[in-house]
Amino acid sequence: MEKIYEVAILGVGARGGDTYGRLINTHAKDKFKIVALCDMRKERLQRFATEFGVDSSACFTDEEEFFKQKRADVLIIATQDQDHYAHAMKAFECGYDIMLEKPITDNREECENLLSAQKKYGKKALVCHVLRYAPAFLKAKELLDAGSIGRLVAVTMLEQVAYWHQAHSYVRGNWRNQNVTAPMILAKSCHDLDLLQYYAGAKCRSVSSVGDLAYFNSQNAPEGAANRCTECKYINDCPYSAKRIYVDRWLKVKNEDIWPYNILVEPPITKEKLEKAIKDGQYGRCVFACDNNVVDHQITQMTFENGVKATLTMTGFTANSGRKIIFHGTTGELELNEEVDSLFVKKYGAEQVKVDFNIDNHQGYGHGGGDYYLIKNLYDMIEGRASSVTSLDASIESHLMGISAEESRLNGGKLINVHKSL
Numbered sequence: 262m263e264k265i266y267e268v269a270i271l272g273v274g275a276r277g278g279d280t281y282g283r284l285i286n287t288h289a290k291d292k293f294k295i296v297a298l299c300d301m302r303k304e305r306l307q308r309f310a311t312e313f314g315v316d317s318s319a320c321f322t323d324e325e326e327f328f329k330q331k332r333a334d335v336l337i338i339a340t341q342d343q344d345h346y347a348h349a350m351k352a353f354e355c356g357y358d359i360m361l362e363k364p365i366t367d368n369r370e371e372c373e374n375l376l377s378a379q380k381k382y383g384k385k386a387l388v389c390h391v392l393r394y395a396p397a398f399l400k401a402k403e404l405l406d407a408g409s410i411g412r413l414v415a416v417t418m419l420e421q422v423a424y425w426h427q428a429h430s431y432v433r434g435n436w437r438n439q440n441v442t443a444p445m446i447l448a449k450s451c452h453d454l455d456l457l458q459y460y461a462g463a464k465c466r467s468v469s470s471v472g473d474l475a476y477f478n479s480q481n482a483p484e485g486a487a488n489r490c491t492e493c494k495y496i497n498d499c500p501y502s503a504k505r506i507y508v509d510r511w512l513k514v515k516n517e518d519i520w521p522y523n524i525l526v527e528p529p530i531t532k533e534k535l536e537k538a539i540k541d542g543q544y545g546r547c548v549f550a551c552d553n554n555v556v557d558h559q560i561t562q563m564t565f566e567n568g569v570k571a572t573l574t575m576t577g578f579t580a581n582s583g584r585k586i587i588f589h590g591t592t593g594e595l596e597l598n599e600e601v602d603s604l605f606v607k608k609y610g611a612e613q614v615k616v617d618f619n620i621d622n623h624q625g626y627g628h629g630g631g632d633y634y635l636i637k638n639l640y641d642m643i644e645g646r647a648s649s650v651t652s653l654d655a656s657i658e659s660h661l662m663g664i665s666a667e668e669s670r671l672n673g674g675k676l677i678n679v680h681k682s683l
C-alpha cells in the first residue's frame with residue numbers, strides 16, 4: 262500500500278476548498294488525507310471541515326495560530342494573490358512541502374527570496390499552473406516536439422476572458438484593483454506566459470506590452486445608469502447587468518454549488534439568495550461604478566532565446582471563455598481551441614487532421630482535466646518519483662515574464678529584458 266500524506270489547506274475558497282480539497286477528498290483518498298484547515302471565513306471553514314472530516318481542533322480562523330506548528334506533511338496555499346509570498350515563506354520555515362496557487366508574487370526580489378528559502382529548508386514546491394497537466398495542452402507539446410509542423414517559428418495566443426468573467430472577477434470581484442491584487446498579466450495570464458515558454462522550449466529574452474482599462478469606468482456608463490443593477494433602468498438590457506449574469510444564467514443551470522454563483526452566496530444556492538446578494542453586495546454594483554483599475558485588454562509580444570516569437574492577446578471582450586492558440590511552423594500549423602476542446606494539425610498543402618487527446622472523465626474537473634492531474638503530480642513529486650514541471654524555479658521563469666510585461670505596459674510598451682536582474 263502506498264503512503265498516505267497528510268495535507269493542510271490554507272484558504273478553503275473556490276480553489277482550496279471547492280477544487281483541490283474536494284478533488285483530494287473524492288479522488289485521492291488513497292494518497293492524501295486532509296487533516297487541518299485555515300480560513301478566516303468561519304462558515305466556509307465549518308462547512309468544509311464537515312465535508313472533509315477534519316476535527317474542529319484542527320480548524321483555524323487565524324493564520325498566526327495555524328502557523329504556530331506544523332500540522333501536516335503538505336500545505337496547500339490557496340489564499341489571495343498578495344498573500345502567497347508571505348504564506349509560502351512561513352510554510353517553508355514551518356517545514357512544509359507546499360502546493361502554491363498562482364501568481365507566486367509580482368516582485369522580482371521576492372522570487373529570489375522564495376528560491377533561497379526553498380533551498381535553505383530543503384522543501385518541495387509545486388505551483389498551480391494547472392494547464393500544464395491538461396491532456397490537450399500536453400498533446401500540443403508532444404506534437405511540436407515530434408516535428409509535426411516542422412520548426413516552430415511563432416505562436417499566436419488569444420486568451421478569451423469572456424465578458425461576464427471580466428465583470429465578475431476583474432471589475433466587481435477579488436482581482437479588480439491592483440492595490441490589493443496582482444496585475445492582470447499575472448493574475449489572469451501567468452498560465453499563458455508559462456505555456457508559451459514551455460512551448461517555445463526556451464527562456465524568454467524580451468517582452469513588450471500594451472493595454473489599459475478601456476471600458477469599465479464612469480465615462481462609459483450609459484446615460485442615467487444607477488450605481489446598483491437592481492435600481493437601474495438597464496437591468497434587463499445591459500450585458501453586464503448583475504441580474505442577467507447571476508440570476509438569469511443560474512436559472513439555466515440551477516446547480517446548487519457551482520462557480521461563480523457560490524462566490525456570491527453560500528450553498529445551497531437559491532434564486533432568492535442570489536437576488537439578495539446582488540441587491541446588497543459587491544457583485545450587484547454597476548460595472549461602470551466600481552473601484553476597479555486593472556486592465557480589460559492587454560497585448561504582449563515576446564522573443565525567446567531560441568528566436569521563437571509569440572504574441573498574447575488577453576481580452577475581456579469575448580462572448581465565451583477559453584484559449585485559442587495557433588502554432589506557426591515551417592511545414593504546418595497547429596491549432597488548439599480550448600473553447601471547443603479541439604486540436605488540429607494543418608500541414609501545408611494537405612487536409613487538416615483532428616487530433617484526439619484523451620478526453621476522459623477527468624475533464625470534468627476543471628481546466629480541461631488539469632486540476633485532476635495536478636493533484637496526481639503532487640503525489641509523485643512528494644514521493645520523489647517525479648520532479649514537478651511546475652516547480653518553483655520553472656514557474657518563476659514565467660512570473661519574470663509577467664513582471665517584465667507589466668513594467669513595459671507602465672512604460673508605454675518599452676522593450677524589457679526579462680532577465681535583467683536575476
Ligand SMILES: NC(=O)c1ccc[n+]([C@@H]2O[C@H](COP(=O)([O-])OP(=O)(O)OC[C@H]3O[C@@H](n4cnc5c(N)ncnc54)[C@H](O)[C@@H]3O)[C@@H](O)[C@H]2O)c1
Nearest residue numbers: 272273274275276299300301302324339340341342362389
Ligand atoms: N490555478 C488556477 O487556475 C487558479 C484559478 C482561479 C484562481 N486562482 C488563484 O487561487 C487563489 C485563490 O482564489 P479563489 O478563487 O479560491 O479565492 P477565494 O476568495 O474563493 O478563496 C480564498 C480563501 O482564502 C481565505 N483567506 C484569505 N486570506 C486568508 C488568511 N490570511 N487566513 C485565512 N484564510 C484566508 C478567504 O477567506 C477565502 O475563503 C487566488 O490567488 C487566485 O488567483 C488560481
